[in-house]
Amino acid sequence: MEKQFSLESAMSDHDVLVITLREDHLDAGNVLEFKDAIQAAIQGKTRVVLDMSGVKVVDSSGLGALISCLRLLNSQHGDFKLCAMSKTIRALFELMRMHRLFSIYTSRDDAVGSFAEVS
Amino acid sequence: MKCVQVARLELPIGLDSLRAFHDFVARETLQAGLPEPDAGLFDIAALEVFTNIVRHTKGLPDHAMVKVSAYCTAQEFVLEVVHPGEAFTPPKHLPAAELADFPEGGFGLSIIHQACDRVTYTHGHGANTVRLGRNIRP
Numbered sequence: 001m002e003k004q005f006s007l008e009s010a011m012s013d014h015d016v017l018v019i020t021l022r023e024d025h026l027d028a029g030n031v032l033e034f035k036d037a038i039q040a041a042i043q044g045k046t047r048v049v050l051d052m053s054g055v056k057v058v059d060s061s062g063l064g065a066l067i068s069c070l071r072l073l074n075s076q077h078g079d080f081k082l083c084a085m086s087k088t089i090r091a092l093f094e095l096m097r098m099h100r101l102f103s104i105y106t107s108r109d110d111a112v113g114s115f116a117e118v119s
Numbered sequence: 120m121k122c123v124q125v126a127r128l129e130l131p132i133g134l135d136s137l138r139a140f141h142d143f144v145a146r147e148t149l150q151a152g153l154p155e156p157d158a159g160l161f162d163i164a165a166l167e168v169f170t171n172i173v174r175h176t177k178g179l180p181d182h183a184m185v186k187v188s189a190y191c192t193a194q195e196f197v198l199e200v201v202h203p204g205e206a207f208t209p210p211k212h213l214p215a216a217e218l219a220d221f222p223e224g225g226f227g228l229s230i231i232h233q234a235c236d237r238v239t240y241t242h243g244h245g246a247n248t249v250r251l252g253r254n255i256r257p
Contacts, residue, residue, distance in 0.1 A: 028170040029137040057141060057159075059166045060226035067223050088159030095160065095233050096226055 005033035009041045012049070014115040017042065018108060020051040026062035035065050042069065046078025049111040053084035058092060070102060079103065083111035125190040126150075132173055132183045132202060140169050140187065144198060147189035151196040153253060160234035161253050165198055167227040168249050176204035176247070195236065195252040206242035 006022035019041055026034055042048050048069070052058075058066075066082070073080040083105040085093070093099045105111035128143045130136040144165040148158040172185060185202040210228065232238055237252035 025138065025141070027137060027141075027166060028173075029134045057163065057166070059163055059170065060224070060230055061170070063226055064223035071223075086159075088156045088163075091156035091160055092163060092230070096229065 003030065003033050005030055005037040007034075007037050007041065012112045014047065014112060016047040016049055016112045016115050017045045018049045018051060018112065020053070021055050024054055024056045025058075026055055026065070027057055027059040028061040031061040031065050034062070035068065038065075038069060039072075042073065042080075046073065046076055047115050048073055048078065048080045049105075049108065050080065050082050051084050051108050051111075052082060052086075052089065053108075055089065056086060058089050063092075063096065063098060067098075067101070079115075081105060081111045081114065083108050125188055127189075128187040129184050130187070132176070132179060132185050134170070134173055136185075137166065137169060140185075141166055143187060144189070147198070148196065148253075151189075151191055151255065153196055153255070157234075157253060160230075161196075161198075161251070164231045164234035164251060165200075167231050168200055168251065171227060172200070172202050172204075172247075175207070176202065177207075178205035179203060191255065195254050198251045200249045200251075201246050203246055206247065207240075209240050 007019055008022060009017055009019045012018045019038065023030060070080045081103040084107060085104065090104070093102070093104065103114065105114065126143070126147050128140070130140055141162060145162050148161055153161060169185070180203055183203050185200060188199040190197055231251070235251045236254045237250070239250045241248045
């Protein structure tokens with residue numbers, strides 16, 4: 001049976017799509033399923049927030065997939081923002097200097113609200 | 120020093136083993152008393168090692184297994200990963216990823232070297248051994 005990556009998506013204020021991951025790992029073991037799922041979810045969207053509150057582990061494959069999302073949204077004159085990271089994942093982003101590439105927020109509300117500033 | 124015994128695990132070499140491998144490493148770094156986020160970053164570095172073995176090892180026999188050991192010396196927590204296959208040459212220099220190019224790969228080795236205090240690789244008798252060390256701070 002084909003594996004699927006579990007995520008939820010819902011529209012929020014300011015026409016922002018909020019995606020919540022329902023898997024606690026984003027790594028080489030499920031990154032292909034993640035890419036399929038999130039690309040389907042963000043199709044045609046320009047304002048996306050990824051809520052990472054349930055994610056415990058991200059590896060280099062996961063980082064690459066997130067950059068792919070950012071690249072796609074930016075190419076459509078949109079943005080892909082992250083929120084609610086664990087301390088370890090935040091430390092990984094800083095270790096790899098990814099925090100300079102992404103807009104990262106402590107909470108979902110802050111991430112969604114940040115789009116209001118550019119409305 | 121909290122991890123006085125050597126903990127061992129043996130797993131089939133495949134991405135299906137990734138979760139069990141991670142859970143083992145996470146349990147042992149916790150047992151060793153590594154602080155966060157050091158422990159979590161070390162766990163991710165170990166994942167990168169395992170993934171590289173799955174993806175890049177040449178000459179793996181059918182049903183190959185990886186043998187994992189975790190232990191503490193007086194100064195550091197050590198994770199030892201032994202697997203069959205041809206010898207490989209780890210790159211000596213890690214090119215820094217140019218973030219402006221939005222790179223989507225090539226982070227694994229960088230994570231391994233930045234999240235560990237010591238990384239060694241040896242090959243002998245048909246087996247590759249990767250050792251990751253993280254200093255234990257008193």
